[in-house]
Amino acid sequence: MKEMSSTMPGGQQPQKHYGITSAISLAPPRELDHQYTKKLCDAMKPFGVFEDEEELNHRLAVLGKLNNFVKEWISEISELKNLPPSAISCVGGKIFTFGSYRLGVHTKGADIDALCVAPRHVERSDFFQSFFEKFKQHEEIKDLRAVEDAFVPVIKFKFDGIEIDLLFARLALQSIPDNLDLRGDSILRNLDIRCIRSLNGCRVTDEILYLVPNKENFRLTLRAIKLWAKRRGIYSNMLGFLGGVSWAMLVARTCQLYPNAVAATLVHKFFLVFSKW
Known part of the structure; x- marks a missing residue:
């Protein structure tokens, strides 16, 4: 298209x-x-195909908390990997949504498909180990489980009652800005196949909305x-x-x-x- x-x-x-x-x-x-x-x-x-305003706002609040949590975790990982303070302050990190929620057609009680995008020094193993362990301590997180050997590896959980499937992708960038656009093909350079698969959902969803x-x-x-x-x-x-x-x-x-x-x-x-x- x-x-x-x-x-x-x-x-x-x-x-x-x-x-x-x-x-x-x-x-x-x-x-x-x-x-x-x-x-x-x-x-x-x-x-039940339409959510009311309260439910929509609840989802937005949960995604905002998740985005802040991801940024905090990436900063901590960056410090552990001895990045200079000047780099840590702008290392970024971001949560993207895709699927029915991103398209704006999700129904009441539906889960959210999301993607954690991290800079190049954050490994997939960090996501499934340190992020997973840090997430365990969060009081609003329930039913936490990792499916690391899936075709598209994912962490599943409930965040304040909202079911979320969270994928991970590491980009070949020093930092992840808030205005990052995933649609460009250049974003795929030097990525492993698992990261490309994880990015696919967001890229397809955004392209559909664009066209x-x-x-x-x-x-x-x-x-x-x-x-x-x-x-x-x-x-x-x-x-x-x-x-x-x-x-x-x-x-x-x-x-x-x-x-x-x-x-x-x-x-x-x-x-x-x-x-x-």
Whole structure:
């Protein structure tokens, strides 16, 4: 999926389009489409697909605490590895989210997929040893367990009631700034395969969000399609169906083909497009 522009006749302003082809329709939504979209939202509410403000704020608070914890741990590791104080003060470290939470389509009680990004002097063994041991002492951490031999190694835990799967990636950088962008391919240079796999979730999620014309329309459409797939028992890559990222990519492509459409129209077009794919 790429962002492109096509030249319009008569010297008009080029029409930007998304993906490898131009849009099927640029028609703006009608009033009726907005009404149907509201009805779509109302129909989904009883199924718990939307979190309330309190739950959203709780997740943000937990992620903020986790981010601060990671920075504190990286500073401690840096000191143990005899980095100069000037380097320790700016060594950084950051938590990135991916998956349904990052896409903005998570449901009530859903877990959060997160990634701990550390500078080059912090080893994966540090993450699964010293970070794990330090985490054990945190009073808000429950059900802590490490799965170090998984295809994508992960630490799983509950932080103040929120389930989190935390991956680890070490970048070939001296420090990790708060404004770090993971989408560029240069970030993958000189990384081992486990770090590349860990970064993959964030990179794919961010790229999807970057390439959809309207994020809110995309999110509401994806919520509807996910609910439909789960209710029909076909939301599972482990069982041979499509998983979360695959459904997100299909919805994103539909949004590219109908960039001005609202969610109710996009749900209809989703089934139209992929019934003929």
